[in-house]
Amino acid sequence: xxxxxxxxxxxxxxxxxxxxxxxxxxxxxxxxxxxxxxxxxxxxxxxxxxxxxxxxxxxxxxxxxxxxxxxxxxxxxxxxxxxxxxxxxxxxxxxxxxxxxxxxxxxxxxxxxxxxxxxxxxxxxxxxxxxxxxxxxxxxxxxxxxxxxxxxxxxxxxxxxxxxxxxxxxxxxxxxxxxxxxxxxxxxxxxxxxxxxxxxxxxxxxxxxxxxxxxxxxxxxxxxxxxxxxxxxxxxxxxxxxxxxxxxxxxxxxxxxxxxxxxxxxxxxxxxxxxxxxxxxxxxxxxxxxxxxxxxxxxxxxxxxxxxxxxxxxxxxxxxxxxxxxxxxxxxxxxxxxxxxxxxxxxxxxxxxxxxxxxxxxxxxxxxxxxxxxxxxxxxxxxxxxxxxxxxxxxxxxxxxxxxxxxxxxxxxxxxxxxxxxxxxxxxxxxxxxxxxxxxxxxxxxxxxxxxxxxxxxxxxxxxxxxxxxxxxxxxxxxxxxxxxxxxxxxxxxxxxxxxxxxxxxxxxxxxxxxxxxxxxxxxxxxxxxxxxxxxxxxxxxxxxxxxxxxxxxxxxxxxxxxxxxxxxxxxxxxxxxxxxxxxxxx
Amino acid sequence: xxxxxxxxxxxxxxxxxxxxxxxxxxxxxxxxxxxxxxxxxxxxxxxxxxxxxxxxxxxxxxxxxxxxxxxxxxxxxxxxxxxxxxxxxxxxxxxxxxxxxxxxxxxxxxxxxxxxxxxxxxxxxxxxxxxxxxxxxxxxxxxxxxxxxxxxxxxxxxxxxxxxxxxxxxxxxxxxxxxxxxxxxxxxxxxxxxxxxxxxxxxxxxxxxxxxxxxxxxxxxxxxxxxxxxxxxxxxxxxx
Numbered sequence: 001x002x003x004x005x006x007x008x009x010x011x012x013x014x015x016x017x018x019x020x021x022x023x024x025x026x027x028x029x030x031x032x033x034x035x036x037x038x039x040x041x042x043x044x045x046x047x048x049x050x051x052x053x054x055x056x057x058x059x060x061x062x063x064x065x066x067x068x069x070x071x072x073x074x075x076x077x078x079x080x081x082x083x084x085x086x087x088x089x090x091x092x093x094x095x096x097x098x099x100x101x102x103x104x105x106x107x108x109x110x111x112x113x114x115x116x117x118x119x120x121x122x123x124x125x126x127x128x129x130x131x132x133x134x135x136x137x138x139x140x141x142x143x144x145x146x147x148x149x150x151x152x153x154x155x156x157x158x159x160x161x162x163x164x165x166x167x168x169x170x171x172x173x174x175x176x177x178x179x180x181x182x183x184x185x186x187x188x189x190x191x192x193x194x195x196x197x198x199x200x201x202x203x204x205x206x207x208x209x210x211x212x213x214x215x216x217x218x219x220x221x222x223x224x225x226x227x228x229x230x231x232x233x234x235x236x237x238x239x240x241x242x243x244x245x246x247x248x249x250x251x252x253x254x255x256x257x258x259x260x261x262x263x264x265x266x267x268x269x270x271x272x273x274x275x276x277x278x279x280x281x282x283x284x285x286x287x288x289x290x291x292x293x294x295x296x297x298x299x300x301x302x303x304x305x306x307x308x309x310x311x312x313x314x315x316x317x318x319x320x321x322x323x324x325x326x327x328x329x330x331x332x333x334x335x336x337x338x339x340x341x342x343x344x345x346x347x348x349x350x351x352x353x354x355x356x357x358x359x360x361x362x363x364x365x366x367x368x369x370x371x372x373x374x375x376x377x378x379x380x381x382x383x384x385x386x387x388x389x390x391x392x393x394x395x396x397x398x399x400x401x402x403x404x405x406x407x408x409x410x411x412x413x414x415x416x417x418x419x420x421x422x423x424x425x426x427x428x429x430x431x432x433x434x435x436x437x438x439x440x441x442x443x444x445x446x447x448x449x450x451x452x453x454x455x456x457x458x459x460x461x462x463x464x465x466x467x468x469x470x471x472x473x474x475x476x477x478x479x480x481x482x483x484x485x486x487x488x489x490x491x492x493x494x495x496x497x498x499x500x501x502x503x504x505x506x507x508x509x510x511x512x513x514x515x516x517x518x519x520x521x522x523x524x525x526x527x528x529x530x531x532x533x534x535x536x537x538x539x540x541x542x543x544x545x546x547x548x549x550x551x552x553x554x555x556x557x558x559x560x561x562x563x564x565x566x567x568x569x570x571x572x573x574x575x576x577x578x579x580x581x582x583x584x585x586x587x
Numbered sequence: 588x589x590x591x592x593x594x595x596x597x598x599x600x601x602x603x604x605x606x607x608x609x610x611x612x613x614x615x616x617x618x619x620x621x622x623x624x625x626x627x628x629x630x631x632x633x634x635x636x637x638x639x640x641x642x643x644x645x646x647x648x649x650x651x652x653x654x655x656x657x658x659x660x661x662x663x664x665x666x667x668x669x670x671x672x673x674x675x676x677x678x679x680x681x682x683x684x685x686x687x688x689x690x691x692x693x694x695x696x697x698x699x700x701x702x703x704x705x706x707x708x709x710x711x712x713x714x715x716x717x718x719x720x721x722x723x724x725x726x727x728x729x730x731x732x733x734x735x736x737x738x739x740x741x742x743x744x745x746x747x748x749x750x751x752x753x754x755x756x757x758x759x760x761x762x763x764x765x766x767x768x769x770x771x772x773x774x775x776x777x778x779x780x781x782x783x784x785x786x787x788x789x790x791x792x793x794x795x796x797x798x799x800x801x802x803x804x805x806x807x808x809x810x811x812x813x814x815x816x817x818x819x820x821x822x823x824x825x826x827x
Contacts, residue, residue, distance in 0.1 A: 039641060039649070040692070040696070042647070042648065042734075042735055043639075043641050043642075043647045043648065043649045044647075045641070045642065045647075047642060047646050047647045047734075048642045048644060048646055048647065092714065095714060095715065095716050098716040098717065099706070099711045099712070099716070099717070100705065100706060101705060101706040101764070101767065101769065101770075103724060103727075103728055103731050104716075105721075106719055106720060106721050106724060107721075108720065108721060109718075109720070110718035110719050110720045110723075111716070111718065112716055131646070131732070134646055134734075135731065138731070142699075142704040142705050142760075143705045145700050145704065145705060146705055154696070177685055177691075206641040206642040206643070206647060207640060207641055207642075207643065208641050239618060240618070240643070240644075242643075242644045243644075306618075307618070329646070332645075333644055333645070336645065336663050337618075337644065337663075445630075445631075445634075446630075446634065447629075447630035447631065490634055491633055491634030491635045492634050492635035492637075494599065494601060494602070494635075495601075496599065496600050496601060496685070496686055497637050497685050497686040497687075497689055498637075499629075499637055499638075500629070500634040500635065
């Protein structure tokens with residue numbers, strides 16, 4: 001085992017991880033920052049984010065508006081102190097990205113342009129065509145090269161956090177190319193590993209989005225929060241799940257069913273006119289739109305495609321010029337992956353899993369309850385998304401809280417110097433169990449367990465849920481964990497770039513994270529945001545204006561505990577979309 | 588379901604003295620990519636077949652391979668277009684193989700770092716964005732779309748002959764920052780442009796731009812910098 005000393009280890013090289021590393025390097029240039037990622041940073045899933053990032057800039061906008069949109073968008077499950085901190089820091093972070101070279105799309109006068117987005121009452125989404133995440137990620141990666149204290153460990157897979165006395169002491173990682181195990185000795189770890197969308201079958205997420213950081217923290221004793229809230233993005237290609245950005249609708253695209261009818265008007269998002277207007281029809285929030293699709297499908301009003309039911313996302317009236325200027329990536333993707341020319345034909349779309357609202361529970365400074373462990377971005381739950389995240393809040397979350405996490409980790413590293421006594425012994429023990437996985441003489445095929453997990457999550461923890469379905473999935477996941485423990489048999493027993501071995505470790509994380517989702521959903525006997533219960537219609541603030549904390553249950557099921565939401569100044573109200581309103585002018 | 592033969596070039600650094608071909612028969616539907624063919628092999632036939640992939644929507648740049656001798660992103664190359672096959676899949680040309688279809692990419696990463704791919708500027712407007720018109724963005728925007736997939740290095744005959752050549756993607760990235768109205772670092776980067784392994788290493792074959800999946804046109808960036816390099820040379824001459 002090789003041992004590396006680092007003051008701070010950042011796990012994950014996407015937007016949040018890079019921003020954390022830069023913040024740590026700026027806060028304390030003498031500290032050694034190890035940026036450890038299972039892929040080279042620009043491969044991280046931030047790259048695939050399309051639509052944009054929210055930041056208040058326009059005269060008619062205010063932090064209060066952004067706060068209110070976010071809190072109502074989250075169905076009042078947001079921690080309002082966290083939302084206040086968040087909205088106050090969005091714009092400065094987007095400006096900083098601009099100063100670092102991010103090619104945000106501009107107005108003719110040279111100022112940064114903004115676009116409309118679902119659930120947002122004002123045009124406040126900064127965008128770089130429809131490659132916003134791509135440009136943010138490349139800007140952050142390239143800028144990170146300026147900081148000599150950041151040392152990258154590209155293609156290192158983090159397999160375990162080494163914890164002693166409630167304090168993180170190290171990270172155990174596999175160097176992918178060689179298969180060699182490394183121990184990073186450190187007192188400060190930032191998890192920035194992204195979401196867990198791959199526990200579902202149909203999703204927009206890259207293959208890497210397997211909840212590793214959530215699994216690492218969960219096993220180490222840090223609770224996961226609000227895991228039952230999973231976002232289905234309403235407009236994805238059937239079969240592959242490839243994302244057709246919400247920016248399509250932000251720019252004026254409409255959704256119609258098989259009869260060419262704008263069905264959203266039947267689900268509390270209408271009337272259609274005046275169109276377009278904010279927070280109505282196609283500019284409603286993602287949870288409502290995905291739920292509307294579910295109902296349309298039940299009514300038999302969706303379109304049959306070989307890859308499953310769909311509705312039509314129609315951009316044609318925007319015209320070729322605007323489509324190519326504002327939405328080039330999805331135009332190309334629709335052509336390549338669905339054979340559809342968006343200028344001439346509507347795009348068949350359906351909901352697919354997109355985002356994990358929950359994550360590793362942190363406070364406002366991104367600290368988890370475990371000493372020395374911080375988390376930011378999609379893997380974290382700092383409390384800003386509540387029961388439903390608004391589009392364009394997550395791209396800015398990764399820089400606002402990535403920065404906070406990096407600074408917190410740096411401050412922690414400067415103040416604590418104790419070392420673990422039994423660290424190496426523990427690490428060696430962990431290394432033996434990693435190696436043992438390679439040598440299982442008998443067992444099941446990895447893909448069999450993985451596919452059964454995904455099918456069960458789709459069946460029981462989908463857009464609408466009920467007690468029986470959730471119980472069935474909980475039982476299935478327990479059985480899959482038992483089968484996983486009994487053994488996965490790998491074809492590949494070698495060490496060098498053994499991606500089958502790493503996939504087996506990812507599956508281990510996914511099964512436990514999926515359990516937190518399913519048990520959280522079972523315990524939440526109400527409908528709120530993205531969590532819809534057929535057997536408990538409606539929000540129940542008396543009992544469930546509460547976060548759900550999932551505590552790891554060892555080999556058994558997680559324990560779910562409910563804790564109050566921090567409501568500072570916006571008491572829960574009915575969540576309102578559609579209705580009357582002024583026509584919005586699309587620029 | 589139709590079937591197609593995928594022939595993969597395999598190499599394990601510990602057990603193989605040299606790369607070898609292995610053939611798999613893969614059932615496929617019309618919407619399946621070469622990547623999905625490889626995933627089918629890994630899931631159901633042979634878990635040891637090794638390749639990189641991630642976003643499967645042609646934006647992360649992970650999954651470049653040679654398909655029937657051409658550098659391609661495997662996620663956006665479809666089996667239906669290669670029927671009846673066989674489909675020959677190999678690691679990208681001109682790079683050392685780590686294992687099977689996985690190449691060693693650290694040489695490229697070093698080159699990317701060497702071009703100083705970030706805004707160099709003494710003064711930054713405090714708390715404000717720079718002004719930059721859409722017209723000014725046009726000067727560099729296409730070069731900022733590079734996904735670092737390395738297809739252009741696999742296509743570049745010069746890089747194949749001499750891996751010291753900075754190469755298409757890194758030079759395009761260099762130009763991306765030089766051409767950005769917010770940047771003032773051109774002088775720092777010109778040394779690299781002018782060097783023997785900078786733009787002058789290119790012999791203008793142009794295959795890099797042809798294989799680019801994102802229409803970045805690195806050949807144009809390099810050509811532009813040959814002009815800049817020549818100007819730079821004469822300007823220095825006159826300054827003396």
